[in-house]
Amino acid sequence: MALRYALLAALHERPATGYDLNQRFGRRQGFVWNASHQQIYRELGRLHDEGLLSMEAEPQAERPDRKRYTITPAGEVALREWLATPQPRPATRDPLLVKFFAGDLVEDRVLFDELVSLRHAWEERLAAYREIEATWFSEPETLSRHYRLQYLALRRGISAGQAWLGWLDEAETLLRTP
Amino acid sequence: MALRYALLAALHERPATGYDLNQRFGRRQGFVWNASHQQIYRELGRLHDEGLLSMEAEPQAERPDRKRYTITPAGEVALREWLATPQPRPATRDPLLVKFFAGDLVEDRVLFDELVSLRHAWEERLAAYREIEATWFSEPETLSRHYRLQYLALRRGISAGQAWLGWLDEAETLLRTP
DNA sequence: CCTTACATGTAACAAGTTACATGATTAG
DNA sequence: CTAATCATGTAACTTGTTACATGTAAGG
Incomplete structure (x- = not known):
């Protein structure tokens, strides 16, 4: 349940598309959180369904629409709540x-x-x-x-x-x- | 697919029970690999089914049998093979x-x-x-x-x-x- | 009285990975 | 010719977590 908050935190900084987020959460870039594009698109869809994100599709010729996600007030509330509760340390598996x-x-x-x-x-x-x-x-x-x-x-x-x-x-x- | 090799590696050191392994793989102890007891028991069962571990049950009064697992020659071969192949770095998720x-x-x-x-x-x-x-x-x-x-x-x-x-x-x- | 140690598990669920799918454009 | 960039997704699978289950004995 933590990927969603990593996404909300990123989108709280600034609105972005799944593609943008995928860059930032990639194995090279992400020193905070790593996730694959499948995970990201799936979770963005859920967050949108739940009303924590709003979405605006920019149509593009010859390519899938670019979907720009923005955090909603409900999303910010959810993020705030999560941030205020203590989180367990991640497991070590090397x-x-x-x-x-x-x-x-x-x-x-x-x-x-x-x-x-x-x-x-x-x-x-x-x-x-x-x-x-x-x-x-x-x-x-x-x-x-x-x-x-x-x-x-x-x-x-x-x-x-x-x-x-x-x-x-x-x-x-x-x-x-x- | 890596928990199983962590278990095989531990059992290659010395035979042990699920309970023992759970101690060593706990959030405190495990600086190599963390796993919960449910995961450990499940994986030990699978490894046994696949013939990579042999098991000897020591009956105990008033308690579940203590099951001592030992790595088999097939288990050692599988472990060797895994050890020889490059493994990806674990993801960062903090x-x-x-x-x-x-x-x-x-x-x-x-x-x-x-x-x-x-x-x-x-x-x-x-x-x-x-x-x-x-x-x-x-x-x-x-x-x-x-x-x-x-x-x-x-x-x-x-x-x-x-x-x-x-x-x-x-x-x-x-x-x-x- | 409550927690920890002992000793194993099942079942349901959430999170993460792998494989597959589409299709143009640009750089080496 | 090959790979990377752009841009999204679905489906099947594996891995890891949470909740539930049982029951004794010792220590603070």
């Missing part, structure tokens, strides 16, 4: 750590390959996050409360990335030590 | 960051409360992880490859916890800055 745990059945090659690709992935993401940081949040103390909070969400992504890179160093070093 | 993102609809009180309880939770977990580290992994370089890899899995948990605590400091400071 296949990479499973591999480390059963490491005696895995060749070094496999582990190193995973570490290398993970490093690449995080370096790329971190670079993207840092660009956002430099462009929009260069002086955090001068920001309004609203943007400070968004900055902190971004900082969490950066902090997570740095922790992964630090651990990767440690892992590669220890695996190479005879 | 309700706390949703709250920060829609922060203008949330009162400071709510955010602070979440930060405080998150800090407590991580401090507790970190203390537990560090105790495991001190007890079993005090000299990483002297460990066998197998235990080194398990140590690295634990180190990942510690690294993640430290990153959260660092971010929490940052968040609390910035939220208090006028």
Whole structure:
């Protein structure tokens, strides 16, 4: 039941289409919430049915209509209520750590390959996050409360990335030590 | 399809009952994989049906039989195969960051409360992880490859916890800055 | 008295993934 | 020639959660 609130939160920022939201919730971009386009379109439909979103279709030649969703007052109320209630922490489920745990059945090659690709992935993401940081949040103390909070969400992504890179160093070093 | 391999990996370490596994996969303990007891019992049943686990029931007075599961050769083959194939990274889905993102609809009180309880939770977990580290992994370089890899899995948990605590400091400071 | 540990499960539901579908345009 | 971008969806499936079920014994 949390995807819907992630969508409402995004649409509270500004109205958007399913396509737009799909970009922002993709595996690369989304450091807050990941979702596939199927999930997003389905949930937008439900939210619209329930009156939490209003929709305006912009007809396009040779393409499906672009549907722009806007949060309704009822949607904002629902979002507010959810935001005010404590949410449980997400579960941890990491296949990479499973591999480390059963490491005696895995060749070094496999582990190193995973570490290398993970490093690449995080370096790329971190670079993207840092660009956002430099462009929009260069002086955090001068920001309004609203943007400070968004900055902190971004900082969490950066902090997570740095922790992964630090651990990767440690892992590669220890695996190479005879 | 990954819970089953997390279970196989745990049972490859040593045979165990559903109850044991439930302890290890609980929200507190599991820094590798979280699962509820319903999921665990269901998946153990399936794995047994498919011949990847063997089971021995120990009858008990006044209680359900304790069922001890052991990985079979077929189970080890399946685990090996899975371990050798690259696995996608888990998705990010964090309700706390949703709250920060829609922060203008949330009162400071709510955010602070979440930060405080998150800090407590991580401090507790970190203390537990560090105790495991001190007890079993005090000299990483002297460990066998197998235990080194398990140590690295634990180190990942510690690294993640430290990153959260660092971010929490940052968040609390910035939220208090006028 | 209430909670936790012990020990297993079933049933119904919600959330998330995979496969399939359409179809033009632009960039490499 | 191939892939990506644009723009939406349906259907079938798997994974994970919530609620319900049973029953004893120990500890605060």
